[in-house]
Amino acid sequence: xxxxxxxxxxxxxxxxxxxxxxxxxxxxxxxxxxxxxxxxxxxxxxxxxxxxxxxxxxxxxxxxxxxxxxxxxxxxxxxxxxxxxxxxxxxxxxxxxx
Amino acid sequence: xxxxxxxxxxxxxxxxxxxxxxxxxxxxxxxxxxxxxxxxxxxxxxxxxxxxxxxxxxxxxxxxxxxxxxxxxxxxxxxxxxxxxxxxxxxxxxxxxxxxxxxxxxxxxxxxxxxxxxxxxxxxxxxxxxxxxxx
Numbered sequence: 001x002x003x004x005x006x007x008x009x010x011x012x013x014x015x016x017x018x019x020x021x022x023x024x025x026x027x028x029x030x031x032x033x034x035x036x037x038x039x040x041x042x043x044x045x046x047x048x049x050x051x052x053x054x055x056x057x058x059x060x061x062x063x064x065x066x067x068x069x070x071x072x073x074x075x076x077x078x079x080x081x082x083x084x085x086x087x088x089x090x091x092x093x094x095x096x097x098x
Numbered sequence: 099x100x101x102x103x104x105x106x107x108x109x110x111x112x113x114x115x116x117x118x119x120x121x122x123x124x125x126x127x128x129x130x131x132x133x134x135x136x137x138x139x140x141x142x143x144x145x146x147x148x149x150x151x152x153x154x155x156x157x158x159x160x161x162x163x164x165x166x167x168x169x170x171x172x173x174x175x176x177x178x179x180x181x182x183x184x185x186x187x188x189x190x191x192x193x194x195x196x197x198x199x200x201x202x203x204x205x206x207x208x209x210x211x212x213x214x215x216x217x218x219x220x221x222x223x224x225x226x227x228x229x230x231x232x233x
Contacts, residue, residue: 042127043134061122072123073137073225076215094100
C-alpha cells in the first residue's frame with residue numbers, strides 16, 4: 001500500500017513519517033472493515049526509498065504496532081511515482097480468541 | 099473460527115535480534131499451522147553480535163539460525179514452504195545456490211532471489227514461510 005488520501009483518493013507524497021502514518025491509517029480502515037485489525041497482521045514487507053530512513057520508519061511503526069509486532073523484512077527500493085514508503089501486508093481474518 | 103496468532107522466539111535468546119536490539123518486529127509469527135519469519139541476517143549464536151563474512155559464511159550462519167528458530171517453534175528446514183533471499187550482488191547467485199543445496203538437498207522450498215542494498219554491510223538476508231509439523 002502507498003500513501004493515498006482515503007477521502008479523495010489523491011496520492012499524498014510526504015516524508016517517511018507522514019507516508020507511513022497514512023498507510024497505517026488506511027490499513028486500519030481496510031482491516032477493521034473486514035473483521036481483522038492491525039493486531040492480526042502476520043507479516044509486513046516494508047519498502048523504503050533509503051536505508052538511512054530505517055529508524056524513522058521504526059518510530060512510526062512502534063506507534064501502530066506496540067506489542068507482539070508481526071514478522072518483517074525491510075528493504076531499500078525505488079518505489080513508483082516518487083513515494084518513499086510502500087507496505088505489503090499479510091493479516092489473518094477474524095479476531096483473536098481470548 | 100479465527101486462526102490463533104502467536105509470536106515465536108528462538109530458544110537461544112542471543113538469536114532474538116528484534117528483542118535484543120529493540121526493533122519493532124518479532125522473530126516470527128505463527129498463524130494457524132504456518133510460520134512467517136522475519137528477514138534474518140548473519141548473527142553469532144554465542145554472542146548475539148552481527149557476523150559479517152563472505153556470502154557463503156553468512157548464508158550458512160543464517161540457515162543454521164533459521165533451523166534453530168524453526169525447531170524452537172515445532173518446525174524444521176524440511177517444512178519450509180517459501181524463502182525470499184536478498185543478496186548484495188547478483189553475481190553471487192551461484193554461491194547462494196551452493197549453500198542452499200547443502201541445507202535443502204531434496205525437494206527444496208520455493209524461492210525468490212533479488213539483488214538489494216542491505217544494512218550494516220551484510221551480504222545476504224533471508225526470510226521464510228514454513229509449516230508446523232503436525233501428526
